[in-house]
Each structure stands twice: as C-alpha cells, then as structure tokens.
Amino acid sequence: MTAVIDKPATEPSRWAAPPRPVWEEKPSHTGLAAKGLVLALACLAILFPLWIVIVTSLSSRKTIDEAGGLVMIPKDITFVAYQELLSGGQVTRAAIISIVITLVGTLFSMTVSVLCAYGLSRTGSLGHRWILMTLLATMFFSAGLIPTYLLVQSLGLTDSYLALILPSAISVFNILVLRGFFQGISQELIDSARIDGAGDFRILWQIVMPLSRAVIAVITLFYAVGYWSAWFNASLYLNDQDMMPLQNVMIQLVQKQEAPVGLGQAIKTGQLSGLAVQMAVMVMALLPVAVLSPFVQKHFKKGMLTGAVKG
Amino acid sequence: MSNSTVPRSRAEAETTEKTPVASGGATGPRSKPSGKLSLKLRWRRDRVLLLMTLPAVALVLLFNYVPILGNVVAFQDYDPYISDNGVVSILNSPWVGVENFQRIFEDSAFWQAVQNTLVLFFLQLVLFFPVPILLALLINSVIRPRVRAIAQAVLYLPHFFSWVLVIAVFQQLLGGAGLLSQLLRDHGYDGLDVMTDPNTFKFLVTAQAVWKDAGWGIIVFLAALASVSPDLYEAAAMDGAGRWRRMWHVTLPALRPVIALLLVLRVGDALTVGFEQILLQREAVGPGASEVLDTFVWWNGVRNQDFGYAAAAGLIKGVISIGLVLAANKVAHLMGEQGVYKK
Numbered sequence: 001m002t003a004v005i006d007k008p009a010t011e012p013s014r015w016a017a018p019p020r021p022v023w024e025e026k027p028s029h030t031g032l033a034a035k036g037l038v039l040a041l042a043c044l045a046i047l048f049p050l051w052i053v054i055v056t057s058l059s060s061r062k063t064i065d066e067a068g069g070l071v072m073i074p075k076d077i078t079f080v081a082y083q084e085l086l087s088g089g090q091v092t093r094a095a096i097i098s099i100v101i102t103l104v105g106t107l108f109s110m111t112v113s114v115l116c117a118y119g120l121s122r123t124g125s126l127g128h129r130w131i132l133m134t135l136l137a138t139m140f141f142s143a144g145l146i147p148t149y150l151l152v153q154s155l156g157l158t159d160s161y162l163a164l165i166l167p168s169a170i171s172v173f174n175i176l177v178l179r180g181f182f183q184g185i186s187q188e189l190i191d192s193a194r195i196d197g198a199g200d201f202r203i204l205w206q207i208v209m210p211l212s213r214a215v216i217a218v219i220t221l222f223y224a225v226g227y228w229s230a231w232f233n234a235s236l237y238l239n240d241q242d243m244m245p246l247q248n249v250m251i252q253l254v255q256k257q258e259a260p261v262g263l264g265q266a267i268k269t270g271q272l273s274g275l276a277v278q279m280a281v282m283v284m285a286l287l288p289v290a291v292l293s294p295f296v297q298k299h300f301k302k303g304m305l306t307g308a309v310k311g
Numbered sequence: 312m313s314n315s316t317v318p319r320s321r322a323e324a325e326t327t328e329k330t331p332v333a334s335g336g337a338t339g340p341r342s343k344p345s346g347k348l349s350l351k352l353r354w355r356r357d358r359v360l361l362l363m364t365l366p367a368v369a370l371v372l373l374f375n376y377v378p379i380l381g382n383v384v385a386f387q388d389y390d391p392y393i394s395d396n397g398v399v400s401i402l403n404s405p406w407v408g409v410e411n412f413q414r415i416f417e418d419s420a421f422w423q424a425v426q427n428t429l430v431l432f433f434l435q436l437v438l439f440f441p442v443p444i445l446l447a448l449l450i451n452s453v454i455r456p457r458v459r460a461i462a463q464a465v466l467y468l469p470h471f472f473s474w475v476l477v478i479a480v481f482q483q484l485l486g487g488a489g490l491l492s493q494l495l496r497d498h499g500y501d502g503l504d505v506m507t508d509p510n511t512f513k514f515l516v517t518a519q520a521v522w523k524d525a526g527w528g529i530i531v532f533l534a535a536l537a538s539v540s541p542d543l544y545e546a547a548a549m550d551g552a553g554r555w556r557r558m559w560h561v562t563l564p565a566l567r568p569v570i571a572l573l574l575v576l577r578v579g580d581a582l583t584v585g586f587e588q589i590l591l592q593r594e595a596v597g598p599g600a601s602e603v604l605d606t607f608v609w610w611n612g613v614r615n616q617d618f619g620y621a622a623a624a625g626l627i628k629g630v631i632s633i634g635l636v637l638a639a640n641k642v643a644h645l646m647g648e649q650g651v652y653k654k
Contacts, residue, residue: 014457021541023548039449043465045522049480052490069493070483112366119363126350126357131364138375140579140636144625145605146612147381148374150397158395167374170367200359221471229473232587236613247475254479255591282479289471294464300530 050286057081057279064273081280084272090261091249095284097161098228098246105165105227110220112170117178118204135172152237163237164230164245171226174219181215182208214299221296225289250285254278385411385623391616404619411623421624423599424607431513431584431603438517440577443528444570448562450529451536466526474587477523481515482506506592509600516585516592531569539565571648579636582628604628 020026052070059071060078085091119125120132148167157163185208193203209216231247238244252258259267259274260281266272348356381397388407393400415421446466453459469477484490485505492502505515539561547557586605593601598610604624612621643649 015455017454018456021545023545025554035449035452039453039462042446042526043462046465046469046526049484053480053483068497069488070490112370115363116367119360122357122360125360126353127361128357131361131368134368134376135371138371141379141633142629143375143378144382144622144629145608146384146618146622146625147378149613150381150384150401150618151374151378153395154397156396166370170370172371175367200363204363225471229471229475231473231475232590247473250475250479251591255475255482255595278479279483282476285476286472290468293468293471297460297464297467300467 050290053279053282053286057276057283059273059276061270061273061276064275069275081272081276082284084263084266085260085277085280085284089263091246091253091281091284093242094244094246094249097243101161101164101245102224102227105169106220106224108165109169109171109174109223109227110216113175113178113219113223114204114209114216116170117175118182118200118208120175120179121182123183135175138172149236158237159239159243160237161243164233165227168226168230168233171222174222178212178215178219181212185211217296218299221293225293228285228288246281246285250281253281382622382626382629384619385626387619389618389622391618407619411619412627414620415624415627420598420602421607424602424604427513427600428582428584428603431516432581434513434517435520435584436577438514439521439525440574442521442525444532444566446525447529447532447536448558451533451562463529466529468526469523470527472523474523474591477519478588478591481519481522485515507595509596512592512596512600516588519588520585531573532566535566535569536562568648571643571646575636575639575643575648578639579632581635582632 052072055074056064056071058074058077058079058081059067060076060080063071063075066075086095116135120128122128152158152163152167157166189207190203193207198206229247231245231251234243234245234248249260253260257274257278260277263272263277267274267277381401384401384404386406386408387401387404388410389400389404391400393403450459450462450466453462472480482489485503486492487502487504487507489504489506492504496502505511508515543561544557547561552560582604584603584605586603586609589601589603590606590609593606593610598606602610605628608621608625608628610621611617611624615621
C-alpha cells in the first residue's frame with residue numbers, strides 16, 4: 001500500500017498508453033476494438049487448449065464422466081492423477097531421466113558454446129576465419145539421417161544417453177548469437193584486464209560472462225528446451241523402453257492411448273481417469289517451459305537481433 | 312597440425328591487413344596489428360582462444376562433416392547385419408553403382424513423397440509465412456507496454472512446446488475423442504476425427520505449425536520495426552500521409568530486407584517440412600497423405616533397414632537443397648537484397 005502512495009504521481013502506469021505524438025491521428029474506436037479482438041482471439045487460441053488440458057488433469061473421474069470427456073469448467077480440484085504418476089513407476093522414471101538429460105546436456109552445450117563463442121570473438125585472431133567458416137557452412141547442408149545414424153552406431157553410442165546429448169549438443173546459430181553479444185563488450189575493459197594479468201579463461205569467467213547474463217539466459221533456455229523436447233534421437237538410438245525420456249513415454253500414453261505401466265488396473269477399475277492421467281503427463285511436459293520462458297522473454301529480441309546482425 | 316595452419320593464417324593475415332574495415336567493430340590491440348605479427352607470436356597470443364574453440368569444432372567435425380562420407384552407402388547394397396559397426400559394414404558391403412537411384416526414380420512412393428513435400432511447402436508459404444508479419448504489425452501498433460508484454464508472452468509460448476505435446480494438444484481438441492467430437496455428439500451430430508483424415512491432413516499440419524511457431528516468428532519483424540526511426544513517421548505525417556500510407560511507405564520498406572531474408576531461408580529449406588511433426592502422425596494418417604522426403608528416408612532406412620536406398624533418397628534431397636539455397640540467394644542478390652551471405 002505504502003509503495004503505491006510513495007510512487008510519484010507523474011509516473012505513468014504500465015497499463016496506460018504513452019502520450020501520443022502531436023502529428024499522429026487519434027485512433028478510431030472501431031480500429032481499437034478490432035485490434036483488441038484479433039489479439040484476444042490469437043491469445044485465446046493458444047491459452048484455451050492449455051486451460052482444458054490443465055483443468056482436466058486436475059479433475060476427478062466423476063467430473064470427467066459428467067462432462068463426457070474434457071472438462072472446461074473446474075468443479076473439484078484433485079491431484080490424484082499426479083500423485084499416482086509421481087509415486088514411482090514409468091512416468092516418474094521418465095521424468096527423472098528427462099530432467100537429468102536436460103540438466104547435464106544444457107550444462108555441456110553451454111560450456112562448449114560459450115567457450116567457442118569467446119574463442120571466436122576476437123576478430124583477427126589466429127585461425128578465426130577458418131573456424132568460423134567451418135561452423136557457418138554446417139547451416140547450409142546436412143549430412144543426412146542415415147549417415148548420421150550409422151556414425152552414432154559406429155561410435156558405439158546406441159543404447160547410451162550420450163546418443164541423446166552429443167550429436168545435437170551444439171547449435172551453430174546459438175554460438176553466433178553468443179559471439180555477437182561478446183563482441184559488443186568493450187574492448188578496453190578486456191584489454192585492461194589483460195594488462196592486469198588475467199588470462200583468457202579468467203576474462204571470460206569474471207568479465208565477459210557476468211556482462212552477458214541476458215544472452216546466456218536466452219541461450220540456456222534454447223538448449224534446455226531442445227533437450228527437454230527431444231524424442232526422435234531416443235526413438236532412434238535407444239532400444240530399452242525403461243530408458244525412454246518423458247516425451248517418448250508421452251507418445252505411448254497420449255498418442256497411442258496406452259495406460260502407464262502399473263496404473264492400468266487403477267484405470268480399469270475406475271479409481272483413476274485415464275484421461276486425467278494423459279492430461280497430467282502433458283502438463284508435466286509443458287510446465288517447466290511455460291514457467292521458465294516468460295522470465296527470459298524480455299531478452300529474446302536483444303539476443304535474436306545481435307545474432308542476426310553480426311552472424 | 313601447425314604445418315597445415317601456416318599458409319592459412321598467412322593468407323588470412325594478408326586479407327585482414329588489406330581490409331582493416333571489414334574486420335568489424337572490434338578494434339583493440341589484439342586485432343589491429345595482427346597482420347604484422349609473426350605466426351609464432353600470433354600462436355602464442357591466440358592459442359588459448361584456439362583451445363577454447365576446440366570442443367565445439369571437434370563436435371561439428373565429428374557429427375556434421377564426418378557423416379558426409381557415410382553417404383557412400385547410397386552407392387552400395389548396404390548390409391546392416393554384417394557388423395554392429397557401421398564402418399565395418401560399409402567396407403564389406405557390395406557396390407552397386409547407381410542402382411539405388413534407378414530404383415528410387417521408379418518408386419511411386421518416392422514421387423508421392425516429393426509431391427506431398429512440395430504441396431506442404433507451398434501451402435505453408437501461403438498460409439503460414441504471412442501470419443507472423445501481420446501479427447507483428449498488430450503487436451507493433453499496440454502501444455500499452457503491459458498489454459504488449461502479455462500478448463508477446465502468450466504468443467511466444469507454444470514455440471517452446473515439443474512436437475509431441477503440440478500434437479497431443481491437437482488430438483485432445485480435434486481427435487476422435489477430442490473436444491470438437493464431444494461437442495458435436497452432445498448436439499446430436501456424428502463425431503469427427505480430423506487427426507486421421509488424409510484429405511485434410513496438409514491443412515492440419517499447417518494449422519499446427521501456425522499454432523506452434525507463428526507467434527515466435529514475430530520477433531524478427533518486431534526487431535526490424537523497432538529500428539525504424541520515429542522521425543520517418545513524423546516526416547511522412549507532415550507530408551500528409553495518413554495511417555495506411557505511412558504503413559505502406561515507411562513500415563513495409565523497413566520490413567522488406569527481413570522478409571526477403573526469411574523467404575530465402577524458407578525456399579532454401581523447401582524440402583524440409585516438419586519432419587518430427589509428420590513422423591508423429593504418419594501412422595495415424597497413413598503414408599499416402601503424410602509421407603514427405605524426410606519420413607521416406609526414415610521409413611526405408613530405419614524401419615525397413617534398406618540403408619543404401621534410404622541414403623540415396625537422402626542424398627538426392629541434400630544435393631537439391633544446397634542448390635536451392637544457392638539459387639534463392641542468387642535471386643535475392645538480383646533483387647538487391649542481401650540474402651543469407653554477401654556477394
């Protein structure tokens with residue numbers, strides 16, 4: 001409350017429109033209404049399906065039966081589907097696998113990418129141009145699925161989680177975005193650190209990284225989302241069903257309408273709604289990204305722009 | 312190692328010396344005199360930087376360049392059962408010349424995949440490509456900061472969802488047991504399963520792509536719009552240009568290079584249309600309507616273990632794709648745009 005009173009009266013609310021320049025026409029009411037409507041519909045087209053998924057996952061078997069399937073208006077909230085899924089068993093294991101792969105993979109990808117981006121950020125350094133060309137060229141061709149598959153197989157990575165991390169570990173685009181950002185850091189600052197005796201690793205860790213928090217947050221999100229969403233490499237390189245990450249389990253449960261291992265009985269006897277279980281798995285897959293991405297959102301444009309301009 | 316870098320870095324040193332402007336913004340003691348330093352000094356100065364790029368370069372060489380060699384199986388009757396090791400199998404598989412390619416050109420399933428790929432490409436070009444531009448113009452005209460931030464947060468969100476999730480969401484809405492069928496049945500109609508209908512599948516794929524990525528696509532356009540100087544709008548208004556004329560003569564020209572760049576990228580990537588997305592739905596819809604070039608390769612190679620055949624199809628796609636990238640760039644240059652790389 002006091003915060004509101006302390007606020008200077010002149011500061012405009014972020015809800016309010018900034019003052020209109022004198023030369024601009026006053027917007028018509030119909031125009032504003034049409035704009036608002038289109039924007040609202042676009043947002044609704046995204047949020048409404050998610051709402052239904054979340055509400056159904058939290059509904060009891062009775063509510064779901066009454067609604068004849070998907071629930072639009074929540075009547076009773078129950079976490080029973082989540083409790084069952086997270087009490088050990090197939091989905092719990094898949095979720096843990098996905099979390100670990102995402103954490104380890106993102107850490108690995110970020111380490112390799114940040115090092116490479118910094119290594120390439122000094123124009124004119126030895127071999128700089130050749131390395132850059134080598135990386136850039138990969139954006140224009142792909143070796144193809146079959147040769148890549150044969151390579152991963154030859155390296156003995158089949159049935160190993162390394163097959164889910166190494167082949168897709170770095171994105172050249174992400175490296176270019178990081179590099180573009182690093183190049184924008186004042187050269188004087190880096191030179192003065194060097195004169196003070198700091199080596200490149202130390203400059204990267206103590207000067208460049210702290211100044212690049214925004215872009216590092218964005219790229220970390222990109223990598224993490226990539227690992228979290230991946231399913232194809234697992235379907236290609238893993239044969240053991242017990243090793244599958246969450247997305248692959250979701251394919252079985254939601255697309256192929258199978259019951260989770262161990263929960264089939266509970267669903268058959270009616271203790272648990274099969275639909276609520278499916279929805280709960282979907283919510284588990286969407287929750288981490290839906291929660292994290294808005295925090296990083298304000299940096300998106302900056303990150304993408306530096307990458308586009310200097311790439 | 313150091314032997315091979317000698318001519319390279321000399322050549323590079325010469326070029327940087329000749330064109331000091333081209334080296335970009337970074338002008339420190341590190342970049343300026345680099346042309347005059349001896350190789351030994353440059354090595355001592357930059358070896359840590361080289362060491363830093365090493366892991367990434369090794370990964371790229373191993374997973375992007377080495378597999379190119381694997382395309383030789385396209386000219387083999389590759390037998391995956393010779394050994395668990397692909398290299399051993401390649402060395403022991405019989406060579407068959409261009410037989411795989413001949414088989415492909417006679418395979419109606421291949422031509423069906425080509426047709427589906429091209430139809431999907433054009434459909435998405437017409438129905439997907441303009442959506443982010445229109446959305447960006449809309450968002451850009453919203454001046455209340457809070458409204459704008461919320462709308463952006465919502466529109467960006469589906470980009471971060473996996474294809475598995477997006478298709479699961481669509482299934483809940485449009486599938487046989489989905490919301491649409493549920494509503495239809497409640498009102499006495501028959502249910503409708505859009506998810507398994509081959510006739511409308513290409514529109515379904517396009518709708519899914521729009522739902523997932525159209526919002527994300529506005530970022531680039533918003534950045535371009537933000538870089539337009541407000542003075543231009545003011546000057547145009549002073550000259551009597553109304554709202555729409557200002558959009559036509561100021562806003563759209565500002566977007567033109569970005570639109571051209573994205574068009575070039577899209578055309579260069581024309582043969583790649585939603586591999587994961589379509590693979591996930593291939594079974595439900597059937598290959599007739601859903602098979603595209605990438606899934607054709609997957610089906611023949613991974614599923615049917617006919618690796619030589621699949622690799623040949625992949626190679627055809629790869630070679631045409633490189634041609635398309637170069638051609639699209641050429642057109643962009645002819646039109647006076649920058650394209651992906653400079654002339």
